[in-house]
Amino acid sequence: MDKRSEDDKLMDHEYDGIRELDNHMPRWWVLGFYFTIAFAAVYLVYYHFAGGPLSVKEYEMEMAAASPKKVEQVQVADTKLKPLTDAAALAAGEKLFVSQTCSACHNANLGGLVGPNLTDEYWMHGCDYTTVMANVSKGFTQKGMMPYGNGKPLAEAELQQLVSYVFSKKGSNPAGAKAIDPEREKKCTPK
Ligand code: HEC
Structure with missing residues (x-):
């Protein structure tokens, strides 16, 4: 918490008799702000330098995943196979x-x-x-x-x-x- 008195917080300037207090941002807000900076740095490095998939790439990957799978075909090379009977x-x-x-x-x-x-x-x-x-x-x-x-x-x-x-x-x-x-x-x- 900000323990300063209102006098300490009062700023020097004055406009038409209006004075301003130098209130600190709430801690949760400041932490949130630092978090966005850290997030942006991680994002930038991951997506733009470390080769993370950008939107277009992600779109293509999802389309590929959704399109019908090409089914592997068994290559029956050994034409001498006989039906099983057990x-x-x-x-x-x-x-x-x-x-x-x-x-x-x-x-x-x-x-x-x-x-x-x-x-x-x-x-x-x-x-x-x-x-x-x-x-x-x-x-x-x-x-x-x-x-x-x-x-x-x-x-x-x-x-x-x-x-x-x-x-x-x-x-x-x-x-x-x-x-x-x-x-x-x-x-x-x-x-
Ligand atoms: C959705 C329906 C359907 C399913 C499921 C299906 N079949 Fe068929 N099957 C057909 C049809 C229709 C034909 C005829 C193809 C043609 O007219 O050339 C056929 C043809 C065949 C033939 C060739 C017959 C011939 O005269 O040469 C075999 C063998 C066969 N099916 C086995 C299977 C087996 C084994 C399965 C399961 C793994 C299976 N089928 C699943 C519809 C189906």
């Missing part, structure tokens, strides 16, 4: 068939809904194990099928479980299966 892998594949939303378009029994029946011998885009793996990883975006079904990438091991599960349902002849499109689906036997 029960644990197929059970994991069945879970993925639901969690990647495949079942929403191909039906939980794989008989097809919006998407084609996956249990028959008629395919549009090839029926080899690794071809199907590649197809699932890239999806058919013009037809509404996202990469990996819902766009959430899978590791190659998971992709194998998923496609092996699909292959394990071959010939299961599910009730209410979608009809074959003779224009596009051709009989195919995996190599």
Whole structure:
């Protein structure tokens, strides 16, 4: 607190009989003022000398973060891969068939809904194990099928479980299966 008396605070000048007291700024205000100076110094150094992102850069970063991610595609180089057959892998594949939303378009029994029946011998885009793996990883975006079904990438091991599960349902002849499109689906036997 300012302990000076009013006489001490009285300033020398006088205008038309009006005198002025030299009151100090309240401490909180002065601290606030010093804080803005310190803040400005940090801001200046960080954004203008240390390479911090300026508004335009921040805008570009946010736009990049918001734009659809380019999904990594599994490169299935080893075309000699064979479908997995062990029960644990197929059970994991069945879970993925639901969690990647495949079942929403191909039906939980794989008989097809919006998407084609996956249990028959008629395919549009090839029926080899690794071809199907590649197809699932890239999806058919013009037809509404996202990469990996819902766009959430899978590791190659998971992709194998998923496609092996699909292959394990071959010939299961599910009730209410979608009809074959003779224009596009051709009989195919995996190599
Ligand atoms: C939003 C709907 C949708 C989802 C989700 C979806 N699919 Fe599809 N899928 C389709 C459609 C539609 C086609 C047919 C593409 C065409 O007409 O060329 C298709 C085609 C396919 C094919 C190729 C069939 C062929 O005859 O060659 C496979 C394999 C396949 N889907 C598997 C899957 C798997 C596995 C998943 C989950 C990871 C999945 N799909 C998720 C709609 C979907």
